[in-house]
Amino acid sequence: MKKSVLAALVLMLAVGIWIGSGFLSEPGPAQSEQSTPAASGGSVQPPSVQVATLKAGSVAQVLHLMGVTAPKRQVHVPAQTKGTIVALTAATGALVDEGQLLARIDIGDRKARLRGAEALLAQRQAEYQAAAQLSKKNLQSATELTRTQTLLDSAKASLEAIRLDIRRTQVLAPFAGVVEQRFVQVGDYLDIGHSAFRLLDLSKLKVQGQISERDVSRVRLGMPAELTFVDGQHLQGEVTFISRASDSATRTFLIEVTADNPDLSISAGMTAKIRLNLGDRRGHRLSPAVLTLDDEGRVGVKIIDGSATVRFVPVELIADSPEGMWLGGLPEIVELITVGHEFVSTGQRVTVSRGVQ
Structure with a gap:
């Protein structure tokens, strides 16, 4: 009995030694996990x-803007005297020269008033000359001489006024341009200031565009500009205006480029691309x-x-x-x-x- 117990104890001790030696000779899971990153960390390369x-x-530093053409100047030609239109000598779309007759207003009684003013002037001149002769002989007071002088000056002014009124019965073009609109017909009665025609000067064009607040400081007056239109035409111009106040809604600044339009091939209101060369960079x-x-x-x-x-x-x-x-x-x-x-x-x-x- 004692021998079998002793044998069992020896066997258990041998098994225990064998199991213990296995734990000591092989690394545990935690030890393997810790050693793996260390080993792999040494082999990672930068991307x-x-x-x-x-x-x-x-x-070349180029700035592109979009703009719209406008005439160099445009004006509503008004009547400068009252009367009825009796003749129209310029049709809509016609090219006219400076001073050319556009319409004629009925002269009415102006010629009769002219003759009356001329007669009155002749009378005042005679009265003044007589007063002057008497004054030299001390037979006329200085006050009477002054009165006749005043009447003479008034007669001269009246005559000049009627002559001016007669000239104003002719409605003339203030500059060479194109008759864009005609607002009257023969028989219409015009009062002073009533618009008769709208006249455009297209010999030069202004192209207006908006420039951002970031770029406005790089643009200068007189800077060359190239204009390109939707039909492929090109014009050379220069910057003639830069606004000093921005648009309150867009915070952009208005600029104008002016260019010659010698054959009037470009009309007002056309879209144009503005090309500004800001220099090399x-x-x-x-x-x-x-x-x-x-x-x-x-x-x-x-x-x-x-x-x-x-x-x-x-x-x-x-x-x-x-x-x-x-x-x-x-x-x-x-x-x-x-x-x-x-x-x-x-x-x-x-x-x-x-x-x-």
């Missing part, structure tokens, strides 16, 4: 990107595909510095062309991430493969 070394170039021509946004919503690109660390640089558009976008705000020479920029973050170290552009 790979492709980089192109870019050099800045000169590009240094910039980089890039594909829109490399643009990205930072956390603040700014548009820019990602570059690498000397330590292969990613940096974000905001950019601004200088010009757009079919070959790409010209952007400003970058250094003269820059190493731009062209492939993989969407997978890396600012401040991150990267592995680069460089190309030259």
Whole structure:
């Protein structure tokens, strides 16, 4: 009995030693998990990107605006005296010269009043001359001589007034232009100030456009401008007006470009594209595909510095062309991430493969 118990104890002790040796010789699960990241951490490589070394170039900085043409000047030609229209000598759409007759107002009794004014003037002249002769002989007082002088001056003024009134029965063009509208017909009675015609001067055109508050400081009076119209015509002009107050609704500023219109081929009210050359500027021509946004919503690109660390640089558009976008705000020479920029973050170290552009 004692021998079998002793044998059982020896067997149990041997099994216990065997099991114990298994725990000591093999690492546990926790130990394996801790050692795995350490082993793998030493083999992680920075993300790979492709980089192109870019050099800045000169590009013409062009500003494009949309505008609408307006005549150099336009006026409603009014009647300057009362009367009935008896003749119209200019049709709608006619080209007229400065001083050309447009319409005639009935002269009425003006010729009779003219003859009366002439007769009165002759009488006043005779009275003044007689008074002057008597005054020289001290037979006429100075007061009487002054009175006859005043009556003579009044007669002269009356005669000039009726002559002017007769001239005003002719409605004349104040400048060379196009008769855009005619508001009267033969037989209409006109009062002083009543509009008879609308006249446009299209020898020069004004094109009005709106410019943003960001760009208005870069535009100068006298700056050359190119105008392009929807039918393909082109005119050369210059900036002749820049508003000093912005539109309260849009915060934009009105500018005017004036251009010669020698053959009157461009009409008022046409849409025009205004092209302003603001001079050359240094910039980089890039594909829109490399643009990205930072956390603040700014548009820019990602570059690498000397330590292969990613940096974000905001950019601004200088010009757009079919070959790409010209952007400003970058250094003269820059190493731009062209492939993989969407997978890396600012401040991150990267592995680069460089190309030259």
